[in-house]
Amino acid sequence: MIDQVSFEKTTFNELPYKYEAGTPNVAGALGLEAALRYVEQTGLDSIFEHEDKLLRYATEKLEKVDGIRIIGHAKEKAAVLSFLVNGIHPFDLGTLLDQMGIAVRTGHHCAQPLMDFYGIPGTVRASFAMYNTLEEVDIFVDAVKKAVGMLQ
Amino acid sequence: MNIAEKEQEVMEEFSMFEDWMDKYSYLIELGKDLPLINEKYKTNQHLISGCQSRVWLYAELKDGKMFLSADSDAIITKGIVSLLVNVLSGHTPSEILEAKLDFLDQIGLKEHLSPTRANGLSSMVKQIMLYARVFQIKLKEE
Numbered sequence: 001m002i003d004q005v006s007f008e009k010t011t012f013n014e015l016p017y018k019y020e021a022g023t024p025n026v027a028g029a030l031g032l033e034a035a036l037r038y039v040e041q042t043g044l045d046s047i048f049e050h051e052d053k054l055l056r057y058a059t060e061k062l063e064k065v066d067g068i069r070i071i072g073h074a075k076e077k078a079a080v081l082s083f084l085v086n087g088i089h090p091f092d093l094g095t096l097l098d099q100m101g102i103a104v105r106t107g108h109h110c111a112q113p114l115m116d117f118y119g120i121p122g123t124v125r126a127s128f129a130m131y132n133t134l135e136e137v138d139i140f141v142d143a144v145k146k147a148v149g150m151l152q
Numbered sequence: 153m154n155i156a157e158k159e160q161e162v163m164e165e166f167s168m169f170e171d172w173m174d175k176y177s178y179l180i181e182l183g184k185d186l187p188l189i190n191e192k193y194k195t196n197q198h199l200i201s202g203c204q205s206r207v208w209l210y211a212e213l214k215d216g217k218m219f220l221s222a223d224s225d226a227i228i229t230k231g232i233v234s235l236l237v238n239v240l241s242g243h244t245p246s247e248i249l250e251a252k253l254d255f256l257d258q259i260g261l262k263e264h265l266s267p268t269r270a271n272g273l274s275s276m277v278k279q280i281m282l283y284a285r286v287f288q289i290k291l292k293e294e
Contacts, residue, residue, distance in 0.1 A: 089226035091205045092180075096228075099172045107204040121225070122204060150177060151227060 047130045051079035054128040054137060061141040065148070071123050079128040082109075085144070088151050090124045096147035097124070102140055155247055158239045159255040166259035175260065179231030188237055189221040200275045205229045207276050211283040218245050218287055220280065232261060232273060240280065245288035249281060 001013040001021040012018045039047070058081050062068055067086030084090065094106035107122040108115045115122055126140060153161070169175040189198075193210040200207040205226030212219050220241040224230040239255070240248050 089205055091226040092228045096176060099176065121206075150173070150180060 042130065050130055051128050054132055054134065055079040055081060057134055058126065058128065058137045058140065061137065062144070065141065065145060067148070071118060071120070080125055081128070082123040082125045084120060084123055085148050086152070088148065090122045092151050093124045093144070093147050096150060097140075097143055100143045100146070102143050155239060155243055155251045159251075159253070162235060162239060162255050163258050172260075176228065179235075180227050181231070182234045183224075183227040183229075183231030185234065188234060189223040193221070194223060200279055207233065207273070209276055209279055209283075211280065211287075213245075213287045213290065216244055216291060217242055218248055218284060222276070229273060232256070233276065236277070236280070245284040245291065248284040249288065253277065 001017045001019075003011040003013045005011075055077060059070065062081065062083060063070065065085065069084045069086075071082040071084065072080075085093065090106040094104055097104055105125045105127065109123070109125060128137075166175060166178075169178065189208050189210055194208045198208045198210050200209055205224050207222065207224045207229060209220065209222045211221075218241070220237045222233045222237055224233050235256075236253075239253075240251060
């Protein structure tokens with residue numbers, strides 16, 4: 001944000017207004033407030049417990065899939081589950097899951113050195129959030145089995 | 153058959169499929185066929201860069217026509233690659249440059265062409281067109 005502008009020189013407003021040129025992101029700020037209230041109301045602890053439950057249930061079910069390889073066994077994982085199945089390219093798996101209405105991330109996840117460490121081209125990664133349900137985990141694992149069937 | 157006719161044929165083939173499963177099963181089958189590229193060309197030099205799946209492409213000019221061979225380590229990509237190769241290979245560089253390639257969109261595979269997907273396909277099409285342009289210039293010089 002400027003203070004005075006002439007052909008000879010420009011001076012700027014004082015901080016913080018100097019870096020607040022233009023219309024502020026009003027909708028964004030209000031949206032953020034609503035989001036913060038929502039999270040606060042629901043409770044971070046409950047959110048954590050729910051996500052953790054989803055992660056454990058998903059891991060348990062997925063481990064039983066033939067040829068599965070789960071990547072990442074840290075004790076205190078956040079609710080993300082990375083895996084590969086038997087030489088199937090993650091992109092193929094992701095494409096079929098997408099057709100079945102399931103969104104996962106595939107590839108090197110902006111972490112190529114990590115993929116090199118594991119010696120893999122990438123992974124399929126499911127990410128669980130507070131709005132996911134146990135039933136959705138069931139649907140997800142069934143879809144993985146179906147996709148694997150089609151690709152082998 | 154010219155390119156437009158080949159594209160039409162692919163579109164007709166795919167219009168037989170009622171649901172996505174059939175469409176993708178067919179693509180997977182196409183992809184499972186023998187590799188389309190000579191092993192000696194499966195090198196970094198022929199790799200299309202910037203993709204999640206690896207795509208190798210080799211193009212050569214013979215008797216004024218451009219011949220393509222390609223491969224990918226992702227089966228679905230390979231299936232689509234084989235569609236592209238079947239449609240475009242064996243035509244003159246000029247014909248290839250003029251190809252609309254609508255068929256990929258028409259058969260419901262446009263999501264595979266989105267540049268943000270980084271799946272090698274749009275990079276591959278670009279590379280094919282680059283080869284075609286180079287070969288076209290080469291032919292004019294002869």
